[in-house]
Amino acid sequence: MILEPIYPEVLSVRRLYDAHPAVLESYGADPAKHRSLGLITCDQDDSTYVALDEATKHSPVDVVFARSFYAGAGHPSGRLSGEILGVIAGADPDEVEEGLQAALRCLEHDACFYSADDSGSIAVFPHVVTSLGHYLSAEAGLNVGDSMAYLVAPPMEATIGFDAALKAADVTAAKVFTPPTETNYAAAWLTGDLYSCQAAAEAFAAAVVEVGRIPKL
Amino acid sequence: MRLASTIRGVSYSFGSIKEVLAKANDPKSGDDLAQVSATSNVERVAARAVLSEVTMAELRENPVVPYEQDAITRLVEDTLDERAYAAVRHLTVGDFRQWLLATETTGEDIRSISAGLTPEMAAAAAKLMSNMDLMIVGAKCRVVVRANNTFGLPGRLSSRVQPNHPLDNVEGIMYSAREGLSYGCGDAVIGINPATDSPASTAEILTRLDDMMRRNRIPTQHCVLSHVTVQMEALDKLNCPMDLMFQSLSGTETGNEAFGISVELMDEAFDLMNAKGSTKGPNRMYFETGQGSELSSDAHHGADQVTLEARCYGFARRYDPFLVNTVVGFIGPEYLENGPQISRAALEDHFMGKLLGLPMGCDACFTYHADMSQNELESLKVLLSSAGCAYLMSMPVGDDIMLNYQSTSYHDVPSVRLLTDKKPTPEFDAWLSDRGIWDLGQPGPNFGRPEALL
Amino acid sequence: MSFTRDMIETLRISMGESKPMAEPKPATTVAAPPKQIFAPQPSASSSKFAKDAAEHTTALVGIGHIGTRYATDVVLQFQAELAVAHEAVYTELPESWARDNGLLSLQSQVSDHHEFLLRPDLGRRLNDESIRALNQAQKGIDVQPILADGLSAVACMQSGVDTIRALEQECKALGMTVGTPMCARYARVWLEDDIGARVNAKVAVIILGERPGLGTGDGLSAYMVYDPKIGNTDGNRNMISNIHQRGTRPPEAAKRLAALAEAMIQQQTSGVNLKLTGKLGEVAGGGYRAPEPRKRLVEVNR
Numbered sequence: 026m027i028l029e030p031i032y033p034e035v036l037s038v039r040r041l042y043d044a045h046p047a048v049l050e051s052y053g054a055d056p057a058k059h060r061s062l063g064l065i066t067c068d069q070d071d072s073t074y075v076a077l078d079e080a081t082k083h084s085p086v087d088v089v090f091a092r093s094f095y096a097g098a099g100h101p102s103g104r105l106s107g108e109i110l111g112v113i114a115g116a117d118p119d120e121v122e123e124g125l126q127a128a129l130r131c132l133e134h135d136a137c138f139y140s141a142d143d144s145g146s147i148a149v150f151p152h153v154v155t156s157l158g159h160y161l162s163a164e165a166g167l168n169v170g171d172s173m174a175y176l177v178a179p180p181m182e183a184t185i186g187f188d189a190a191l192k193a194a195d196v197t198a199a200k201v202f203t204p205p206t207e208t209n210y211a212a213a214w215l216t217g218d219l220y221s222c223q224a225a226a227e228a229f230a231a232a233v234v235e236v237g238r239i240p241k242l
Numbered sequence: 243m244r245l246a247s248t249i250r251g252v253s254y255s256f257g258s259i260k261e262v263l264a265k266a267n268d269p270k271s272g273d274d275l276a277q278v279s280a281t282s283n284v285e286r287v288a289a290r291a292v293l294s295e296v297t298m299a300e301l302r303e304n305p306v307v308p309y310e311q312d313a314i315t316r317l318v319e320d321t322l323d324e325r326a327y328a329a330v331r332h333l334t335v336g337d338f339r340q341w342l343l344a345t346e347t348t349g350e351d352i353r354s355i356s357a358g359l360t361p362e363m364a365a366a367a368a369k370l371m372s373n374m375d376l377m378i379v380g381a382k383c384r385v386v387v388r389a390n391n392t393f394g395l396p397g398r399l400s401s402r403v404q405p406n407h408p409l410d411n412v413e414g415i416m417y418s419a420r421e422g423l424s425y426g427c428g429d430a431v432i433g434i435n436p437a438t439d440s441p442a443s444t445a446e447i448l449t450r451l452d453d454m455m456r457r458n459r460i461p462t463q464h465c466v467l468s469h470v471t472v473q474m475e476a477l478d479k480l481n482c483p484m485d486l487m488f489q490s491l492s493g494t495e496t497g498n499e500a501f502g503i504s505v506e507l508m509d510e511a512f513d514l515m516n517a518k519g520s521t522k523g524p525n526r527m528y529f530e531t532g533q534g535s536e537l538s539s540d541a542h543h544g545a546d547q548v549t550l551e552a553r554c555y556g557f558a559r560r561y562d563p564f565l566v567n568t569v570v571g572f573i574g575p576e577y578l579e580n581g582p583q584i585s586r587a588a589l590e591d592h593f594m595g596k597l598l599g600l601p602m603g604c605d606a607c608f609t610y611h612a613d614m615s616q617n618e619l620e621s622l623k624v625l626l627s628s629a630g631c632a633y634l635m636s637m638p639v640g641d642d643i644m645l646n647y648q649s650t651s652y653h654d655v656p657s658v659r660l661l662t663d664k665k666p667t668p669e670f671d672a673w674l675s676d677r678g679i680w681d682l683g684q685p686g687p688n689f690g691r692p693e694a695l696l
Numbered sequence: 697m698s699f700t701r702d703m704i705e706t707l708r709i710s711m712g713e714s715k716p717m718a719e720p721k722p723a724t725t726v727a728a729p730p731k732q733i734f735a736p737q738p739s740a741s742s743s744k745f746a747k748d749a750a751e752h753t754t755a756l757v758g759i760g761h762i763g764t765r766y767a768t769d770v771v772l773q774f775q776a777e778l779a780v781a782h783e784a785v786y787t788e789l790p791e792s793w794a795r796d797n798g799l800l801s802l803q804s805q806v807s808d809h810h811e812f813l814l815r816p817d818l819g820r821r822l823n824d825e826s827i828r829a830l831n832q833a834q835k836g837i838d839v840q841p842i843l844a845d846g847l848s849a850v851a852c853m854q855s856g857v858d859t860i861r862a863l864e865q866e867c868k869a870l871g872m873t874v875g876t877p878m879c880a881r882y883a884r885v886w887l888e889d890d891i892g893a894r895v896n897a898k899v900a901v902i903i904l905g906e907r908p909g910l911g912t913g914d915g916l917s918a919y920m921v922y923d924p925k926i927g928n929t930d931g932n933r934n935m936i937s938n939i940h941q942r943g944t945r946p947p948e949a950a951k952r953l954a955a956l957a958e959a960m961i962q963q964q965t966s967g968v969n970l971k972l973t974g975k976l977g978e979v980a981g982g983g984y985r986a987p988e989p990r991k992r993l994v995e996v997n998r
Binding site: 271274275405407408409411413414415417418420421425437440469471499500501502538539540574575576579609610611616637638639641642643644646647648653656657660685689690692693 | 744745748749751752753754755756757758759760761763764765766770774775777778781782784785813814815816817847906907908909910912915929930931937938942943944967968972
Binding site: 026136155227230 | 697698699700701703704707708711712713715717718720721
């Protein structure tokens with residue numbers, strides 16, 4: 026089947042409603058502003074980055090820490106590690122709870138990878154963020170509310186895909202992460218209006234599938 | 243004052259506020275016995291329609307027993323908080339119901355006007371409310387009191403351990419009490435109905451309970467439910483420990499006479515408890531009530547049993563009690579015939595008690611000659627807990643071997659807590675956790691192990 | 697719901713995919729069953745507690761628990777006891793029973809059992825036939841004993857005759873005159889006022905079946921009043937309850953009742969005003985006696 030979804034699995038969700046100031050500080054929070062933390066580990070880092078950004082749209086939380094783990098979910102340090110730890114911080118437990126629920130909803134119903142070939146050994150992330158939250162907009166140097174095509178695939182497939190995406194639509198590259206990322210992929214953030222982002226993402230997905238079918242051309 | 247309404251073109255008129263109040267009740271065998279019920283369901287609704295337009299001022303001016311004839315009417319009228327009353331006097335009963343149910347109206351708002359309500363006003367509101375209405379408002383109300391522990395906080399369901407014995411065998415009472423504590427029961431009070439009403443026996447049981455509570459460092463209260471005069475003698479002459487003093491109350495002066503008490507006597511009892519009671523307080527009294535008591539001693543003055551029950555609460559609040567509960571199904575099928583009537587009465591009583599500012603609980607129970615099944619009774623306990631009822635009773639398998647009726651069991655209390663996500667009082671909760679009986683909302687390793695208590 | 701998922705769904709179709717996208721993993725997965733499940737048993741350690749407690753009380757303690765509920769055999773025992781109690785409620789005193797036991801037969805104004813449960817007012821007054829029957833009874837006596845069904849005809853039929861005969865003897869032993877022993881059907885406590893006034897007794901005693909308890913219908917209560925007349929209330933009466941094999945046995949009850957009657961006649965009062973001092977205080981207190989074990993009602997034959 027073509028572009029079959031690979032749904033993310035949330036491995037662990039925890040709350041520190043009254044986190045120690047040293048923990049707050051070392052994970053990027055501000056003890057003067059933040060009191061509570063919400064933590065998520067997951068087996069898909071890019072889906073989680075999108076979900077954390079989504080959290081900031083439903084609650085006044087900050088994404089204070091989000092890092093991908095080397096070699097990805099296939100080589101985790103433990104059964105709960107996956108390939109990312111994301112941490113949101115808020116002034117009180119209710120804010121953090123709202124934020125976590127929004128992130129978990131996104132991981133269940135929205136962000137996910139897709140299988141670019143029948144064997145399932147090539148995964149592609151052709152995601153359209155319709156409206157950026159506070160986290161990704163800042164990371165990408167864009168505005169809250171802008172649309173963004175968040176495109177990820179393995180090194181060869183991604184590179185061919187970026188070229189196809191940029192040529193297929195009226196988009197500009199906000200950031201390109203040449204391979205290898207921590208998980209040995211490549212990623213690009215392209216921006217434009219929503220329909221341009223859509224066209225870019227579609228072109229990206231189609232190109233990645235095509236490289237999988239014809240590896241040598 | 244014209245009291246009439248029309249339904250489907252047929253006109254119904256009523257001779258007095260008392261009659262309107264009575265005919266507006268849900269069906270009750272006690273009202274039938276007193277011959278004050280509506281004669282048809284349509285007349286019932288006609289009475290409710292009239293009641294919905296009666297104002298709070300009109301209710302104050304028309305108590306169901308006249309001021310000159312009744313000490314309870316007098317004490318309510320003479321001590322009514324005029325400022326709180328001024329806030330509500332203009333409302334019709336229909337408006338009042340809506341204010342109680344409105345989202346913006348909080349428990350604190352309700353508490354702020356409680357002292358300005360007469361019992362007739364609380365009863366009138368109940369008569370216009372469905373069971374779920376009664377539960378929603380009941381659940382909002384906030385009445386918090388203190389003796390040895392803090393009682394009535396939101397999110398809490400407490401219980402009385404009732405380890406009665408037909409011969410007042412103190413060893414037997416202690417075995418049963420330890421069983422109850424091991425299931426997480428007893429945070430409201432450990433209270434015994436004695437088979438023999440004597441000061442010596444009252445003092446002996448209280449002393450033994452006090453020893454057991456100290457040995458195990460249990461944060462709760464004790465009480466022996468003999469007649470108030472017997473408890474007074476035990477406290478005053480025998481100087482026994484006494485955390486709470488108890489009495490059954492009725493809603494009319496003549497009803498209270500049949501219970502062997504008067505306002506003067508209760509005032510004396512209250513003063514004695516404040517002087518010599520063994521808790522830090524400030525709340526030290528425990529009252530029980532129940533629809534139908536006035537009629538059973540022919541002291542009802544032609545009024546309905548719901549209004550009369552509310553008047554018990556008007557009497558009780560004079561003493562800022564720690565505990566008040568209706569013993570809803572105890573009085574018998576001649577007053578509450580079956581499951582639906584008993585359940586309705588429980589929710590009415592809880593609502594009215596809370597509305598009038600009491601830390602209201604309920605003995606959800608039946609006698610074996612009433613037409614109620616064990617299943618219906620179990621459901622009622624869940625309804626009461628959802629409605630924010632402060633406490634239930636508890637005893638082995640719900641079987642009171644002295645009073646011979648079916649009430650709440652030791653096992654029911656943790657079950658209902660799990661179902662409705664409620665906790666014991668905070669001090670008791672901490673003690674249960676410490677003893678491994680109940681931890682983080684779940685049974686602990688010592689749950690149901692009475693041998694773990696001394 | 698998701699822009700990207702809808703977008704990809706459409707894209708796949710245009711790329712030649714005919715099958716729809718697979719649903720996300722179900723929220724709950726059904727785990728594989730274990731080889732065999734074992735039913736939990738209630739903790740055995742409580743049975744020592746239960747044995748110790750049984751020497752002092754018949755309350756169902758030390759029964760253990762399954763979760764927060766009862767073990768199955770406890771449920772069955774409880775339901776059996778409840779059925780017994782309900783059966784006792786609905787048992788009626790046969791019309792001829794009083795006569796067959798040498799007691800003057802009376803009946804209240806109630807005509808059937810359902811009416812009896814709902815109309816306590818009717819249960820407090822004699823019917824016309826019974827009023828006429830009282831013409832045969834002795835008048836102007838010290839104590840009028842009355843046996844009645846009350847809420848348990850079963851109790852009346854089991855220990856009623858023993859109790860009323862013992863009471864007669866004890867009263868006579870204290871030098872009091874005793875009226876014609878009688879038995880009333882569909883009777884409430886306050887019927888003793890109607891009867892006592894009509895036979896002009898100083899003290900009326902009604903011994904009637906108590907509300908059945910769990911597993912039992914055999915308890916009697918005795919209510920006594922000085923100067924029986926219509927208008928007396930509960931405040932005027934003294935009461936002894938739990939007269940049955942596991943509580944106060946009939947001979948003891950009779951002694952206590954006779955002592956109370958004597959005190960009432962001396963003090964010329966009853967109820968809350970009666971002073972329970974001296975000999976009465978001793979008699980009123982209990983003594984230690986080990987309870988009889990609760991009967992096990994349910995046995996399954998397989």
